[in-house]
Amino acid sequence: MGIKKVGIMGGTFDPIHIAHLQLAECAYEQYELDEIRFIPAKYPPHKRDRQVLSESIRASMVKIAIAPNPHFTCSDIELNRDGYSYTSDTLSDLAVMEPNSRFYFIVGVDSLNYMEKWHHPEEIFSKAVILCANRDELPREQIDEKISFLRRNFGADVRLIDLPALDISSHMIRETVASGRSIRYYVTESVYDYILKHHLYREMR
Numbered sequence: 386m387g388i389k390k391v392g393i394m395g396g397t398f399d400p401i402h403i404a405h406l407q408l409a410e411c412a413y414e415q416y417e418l419d420e421i422r423f424i425p426a427k428y429p430p431h432k433r434d435r436q437v438l439s440e441s442i443r444a445s446m447v448k449i450a451i452a453p454n455p456h457f458t459c460s461d462i463e464l465n466r467d468g469y470s471y472t473s474d475t476l477s478d479l480a481v482m483e484p485n486s487r488f489y490f491i492v493g494v495d496s497l498n499y500m501e502k503w504h505h506p507e508e509i510f511s512k513a514v515i516l517c518a519n520r521d522e523l524p525r526e527q528i529d530e531k532i533s534f535l536r537r538n539f540g541a542d543v544r545l546i547d548l549p550a551l552d553i554s555s556h557m558i559r560e561t562v563a564s565g566r567s568i569r570y571y572v573t574e575s576v577y578d579y580i581l582k583h584h585l586y587r588e589m590r
Contacts, residue, residue, distance in 0.1 A: 387485075388485060388486065388487050389419050389420070389483070389485060389486040389487070390416070390417065390418045390419045390420075390486075390487050390489065391418065391419065391420050391421075391422055391479075391483070391486045391487070391488050391489065392409065392412050392413060392416070392418045392420065392421040392422065392488075392489045392491055392516070393421075393422055393424060393475075393476070393479075393488055393489065393490045393491060393513065394408070394409050394421055394422065394423045394424065394491050395423075395424045395426060395463075395470075395472055395475065395490070396423075396424075396425070396426060396429075397425070397426050397429045397437060397443065397555065398423070398425050398426075398443050398444075398446065398447050398555070399437055399438055399443055399555050399559070400438075400443070400446050400555060400558060400559075400572060400576055400580060400585070400586075401423075401443075401446050401447050401450045401451075401555075401572070401576060402553050402554075402555060402558055402571055402572045402576075403551070403553065403570075403571060403572060403573065404551045404553040404554070405423075405450075406450065406451070406454075406457075406573070407548070407549070407551055408491060408493070408518050408546070408548060409421040409423070409457065409491065410454075411518070411546050411547065411548050412489065412491050412516050412518075412546050413456060415546055415547060416489060416516060416544070416546075418456075418489060419456070420456055420457075420458055421456060421457050421458070421491075422458050422459070422460050423447050423451060423457065423458070423459045423460070424459075424460045424462060424463055424475060425440060425443050425444045425447050425459070425461075425463065425464060426440075426463050426470035427440050427463050427464045427466065427468075427469075427470045428468065428469045428470055429469070429470055430469040430470070430471065430504070438585065440464050441464075442583070442585070444459065444461065444464060445579065446576050446579055446580075447459050449573075449575040449576060449579060450572070450573045450575060450576050452575070462475060462478065462479070463475055471503075471504040471505070472490065472503060472504070472509055473503070473504050473505035473506070473508035473509050473512075474504075476488060476490065476508065476509055476512035476513050477508055477512060479512070480512050487514070488512060488513040488514070489513060489514045489515075489516050490509065490513040490514070490515050490516065491516045491518070491546070492515060492516070492517055492518070493517070493518050493519075493520070493522075494517055494518065494519040494520070494522050494523050494528060495522060497515065497517045497528070497531060497532075497535075497543065498523070498531060500515070500535065501534075501535065501538065501539070506539060507539055510535065510539040510540060510541040510542075511539075511540070514542045514543075514544060515535075515541060515542065515543040515544070516544055516545075516546050517532075517543055517544070517545055517546065518545075518546040518548040519545060519546075519548070520548055520550050520551065520552070528545070553571050557571075558571055558572065558586075559586045562580065562585070562586035562587060563586055563587060563588070568580070
């Protein structure tokens with residue numbers, strides 16, 4: 386049995402939007418992955434200062450957004466764990482559960498820029514290849530310097546994803562809904578309908 390190449394898309398997904406899906410698909414194609422696994426966070430430690438929708442609602446939006454794509458799956462591994470969701474714990478658990486899989490953790494360059502400050506970064510870098518998307522947010526020289534730093538200090542294997550520019554964020558979507566404007570085409574039609582049906586984000590700022 387060969388090694389399965391599994392891409393990991395972790396996040397709050399509050400809500401999931403088309404830039405998340407585009408990033409996952411580009412990683413899947415460019416690195417010939419077998420699967421992209423979306424893992425919604427239960428209690429994201431970096432979002433303690435703002436209100437986050439319940440994990441069940443966020444996970445439901447992920448599942449309906451990825452349903453049409455046969456190589457996208459969703460895992461509840463972090464939702465079933467007590468306490469905050471740490472990537473280091475998740476990757477350590479996955480390494481034990483799936484010894485015949487190789488994991489590719491997908492991040493944006495904003496996350497890569499401070500990954501050494503994450504919870505037990507040495508565990509993250511030892512358990513997964515890091516696939517980083519740069520939407521022209523940082524100069525290439527600065528990204529290369531960060532990659533060299535992580536390789537030198539943590540033995541990290543960091544590779545870049547070619548990604549078309551698409552300036553969409555979950556924060557922008559929440560703000561757009563709260564202001565009464567349309568988010569159609571920023572999210573999938575299924576997620577758009579879900580947000581409208583359940584009156585999500587209308588009172589959030």
